[in-house]
Amino acid sequence: MLNLSYTQMVKAMTESDASYDGRFYVGVHSTGIYCLPSCPAKTPLLKNVMFYTSREEAIAAGLRGCKRCHSDRYPDVLPDWLPAVIEHMKNNSQRRLTETDLMTIAGVEISTIRRHFQHNLGLTPLAFHRRLRLEHARIMITDGVDYLAAAYECGWESVSAFRDAFKRQFGCPPGRLYARADNHL
């Protein structure tokens, strides 16, 4: 969850306010890049913008760093192995991964991977992967897939564990989201 309001982020982006750099990232889905709020490039159209709390989430959404504001170098340079690891996580949203899987993809020690995720997201790499799997499930449910099917598809064997994790992440039970998706049809 972002601890800034949507209005605050829009304002920071519109004013290119550098004091917000590192607090959130601006994903521009029309160009496929993510920017710092202070990016000197022209302010993107709001309809193309999604805000992210971390670069890892922006990368998971298929975005890459910006050549103008060097968002991949702020607040620090992202490790070379990171995009491949996130890509692997995304491609495996239907099952659990192990730390060994991640090490194999990254080609670095698991302690290095753990340190990066803990430092930047306050999460273990496997907890970040679980968040991506929940996000994948959320998208399936809003597309109208039954939430039990979405839970199994995203690697949860226990529906109650899925329901708890989902509620913790999105603040609403998957059943209610499903009902809402249904109402839109």
Ligand SMILES: [Zn+2]
């Ligand atoms: Zn930029």
